[in-house]
Amino acid sequence: MSVLLRAEGVSKSYSLRGRRVDVLRDADLAVEGGKMTALVGHSGSGKTTLLHILGLLTPPDRGRVVVDGAAGSGGAGPVDTTGMSDRALADLRRSRLGFVFQSYNLLPQHSALRNVALPFPGRLADGERRARDLLARVGLADRAHHLPSELSGGEQQRVALARALINDPPVILADEPTGNLDTDSEELLLGLFRELADEGRAVLLVTHNPAVAEAADRVHLLERGTFAPAGRTETERAK
Numbered sequence: 001m002s003v004l005l006r007a008e009g010v011s012k013s014y015s016l017r018g019r020r021v022d023v024l025r026d027a028d029l030a031v032e033g034g035k036m037t038a039l040v041g042h043s044g045s046g047k048t049t050l051l052h053i054l055g056l057l058t059p060p061d062r063g064r065v066v067v068d069g070a071a072g073s074g075g076a077g078p079v080d081t082t083g084m085s086d087r088a089l090a091d092l093r094r095s096r097l098g099f100v101f102q103s104y105n106l107l108p109q110h111s112a113l114r115n116v117a118l119p120f121p122g123r124l125a126d127g128e129r130r131a132r133d134l135l136a137r138v139g140l141a142d143r144a145h146h147l148p149s150e151l152s153g154g155e156q157q158r159v160a161l162a163r164a165l166i167n168d169p170p171v172i173l174a175d176e177p178t179g180n181l182d183t184d185s186e187e188l189l190l191g192l193f194r195e196l197a198d199e200g201r202a203v204l205l206v207t208h209n210p211a212v213a214e215a216a217d218r219v220h221l222l223e224r225g226t227f228a229p230a231g232r233t234e235t236e237r238a239k
C-alpha cells in the first residue's frame, strides 16, 4: 500500500516565557493507505503537535510534509507542501484530509445533517444528500435532525466522523477520538475506522487508549519529540 501522508525530518519549537521548548526533533512518520496507524507516547511527547503539522494546520520549523495528490488531481503523486500559500494548504486539507477531534467540535446550533454537510464545497442540497448517506453509514440515519445537545457523546463523535468524510478524503486524522467515550461507543467507532482503512484510506489515531493501539495495524511511539531509529527494539531503547 502507498504512503498517503508523510512527515520528513520535522522539528518544532515553541518559546515559552523566554525559554525554548523543543517539542519535535527530526521526526519521521509515514502514514499508509489501507492501515490504521496509532501514534502513542507520554503526555507532552508531541503527538498533537505532530498531528497538527501532518494536518497542515501548523507549519514545521524544519523538515517537510508530503501529501499524496494535489487538490483536484485525484491523487496524482506526492506533493511537498513546504512554502505553499494558506489557500493552497486549505484546498489540500479539504480534499485530502478528514479531521476528528476528542471534543467533537460540532456546531451546536445546527442539526447533525447540517454539521456533516457544511464542509461540502458545492450546493448545500448536494452536501445534505451526501450527508444523509454518511449518517446512515455511521448508524445515525434516524438522528439527522437532532442537535448535538440531543445526541450522546458516542453519537456526536460518529457525526464528526461522517463530517470528516464529506469530501471523501483518503486520509483521516483523529486526535484522541475515543477520549470521552464509553466502551460500547469506542468499539463502534473503532469498527468504523477499521472499515475506512479496509477501503484503502489511511487512518492515523493519536491515542492514550491501549484498546485503540491494540486495534491498530501499526503503533508508533513518540518519545520526547522523536521516534527511535528503525530497527532498534523496545528493549534496546529502554537501556
Ligand SMILES: Nc1ncnc2c1ncn2[C@@H]1O[C@H](COP(=O)(O)OP(=O)(O)OP(=O)(O)O)[C@@H](O)[C@H]1O
Residues within 6 Å of the ligand: 014, 015, 016, 021, 023, 041, 042, 043, 044, 045, 046, 047, 048, 049, 050
Ligand atoms: N502553542 C504552544 N506554545 C507553547 N508550547 C506548546 C504549544 N503547543 C504545545 N506546546 C508544548 O509542546 C509540548 C507537546 O505538546 P503536545 O500537545 O503536542 O503533546 P501530546 O503528546 O499531544 O500531549 P497529550 O498527550 O498530553 O495531549 C507540551 O510540552 C506543550 O506544552
